[in-house]
Amino acid sequence: GLHLCRLRQALSLSRLLNKIEVECLIKQFHTLAVEPSDRHGIVGLDRNSFRNILHVTFGMTDDMIMDRVFRAFDKDNDSCVSVTEWVEGLSIFLRGTLEEKIKYCFDVYDLNGDGYISREEMFHMLKNSLLKQPSEEDPDEGIKDLVEITLKKMDHDHDGKLSYADFEKAVRDENLLLEAFGPCLPNLKNSMEFEMQAFKETHDL
Template identity: 45%
Template sequence: MAARTEKQKEMEALSKATHFSEEEVQRLINFFETVASNGKLDRNAFRDVLHEHFNLTEASMMDRLFRAFTNSAESTINKHDWVMGMSLLLRGTLDEQIDFVYRVYTNSAEDYATKPISRDTMFFLLKNTMVKIQNEEERDEGIKELVDLVLKKMDVDHDGKLSLQDYRESVMKDPLLLEALGDCLPNEGSVRTFMQVVMNTEPPL
């Protein structure tokens, strides 16, 4: 009975810390236990989940998502990290997703808020998300132009890089800029399917 009580307390705590009901938390953990090994989700298994359920395929972006889920240098995701991360991924508010996506882009676990995104990082992110073309030089020139456009649109303080404040102000004005440096959130269709199949519920409209 004591173990059951502790489990209920855990479900309640996770529910209060996320956008999920206690029942939804339990379903998320049940799913986690089917894809994890010994209570831990490694990088490859996490990639498989992102690919199969959310149509995310870009390798370096999935690695950045993995790091954002762990919030540390850990090499695996535990069930607490899993539920917290899925709350942001599936039901995060715009403000929460701004922080989350910025953390993904900076590839930083704890110091992302003070770590600006440099021109070189923008180039790297956009290069990895763009379709490869035969002429590498033309491709690189095109990416440099995209970086210039992003900076023109989002570099509020005009210092040649994107701070969290720059990014937040820009996205709050135009939410379409949330994933300006590459897709790292699932589209509405895959979220709806996951919520229906795994969570047995409808996502909020």
């Protein structure tokens, strides 16, 4: 019925995963998803369940970044990650091309969704990802300097903010800049462990 139709829809959206892998992710989604509390609700992952998965499964620890990852997955902004959003998001997490990952990271870092990563957004994210240990001197100055260095390196058209084109060019020239403003993709070890666990049925076939 409807579920199979949705399944096929998810399949066609994610050409990065094969059919069996998509089935596995859907199965896994249903073991993790919360039943809606009201009858109109959709089955899905709310912010807390999703953040818990990011933390436990993918080793993410940064609240602000996890929140942004949730928003990047939750394409329709209904505060709930649906099965299709889950499969689409994970296909980029696990198998995304460089281009897809650039687009995804840019979305995560563009905090107000205006199509640019501004000085303020950079400052906010760098301060957030760097300030885990208290220090005596005023850290804000150091972070402001870092923002300027980053702009010098990445702001191709020198307009004082990063457009998608700036970000993409910088990352293509220097892949390490992909997660310049905070880790929002799983590392290889976490990805592989996740795949082994999620796709173990595919290896048993």
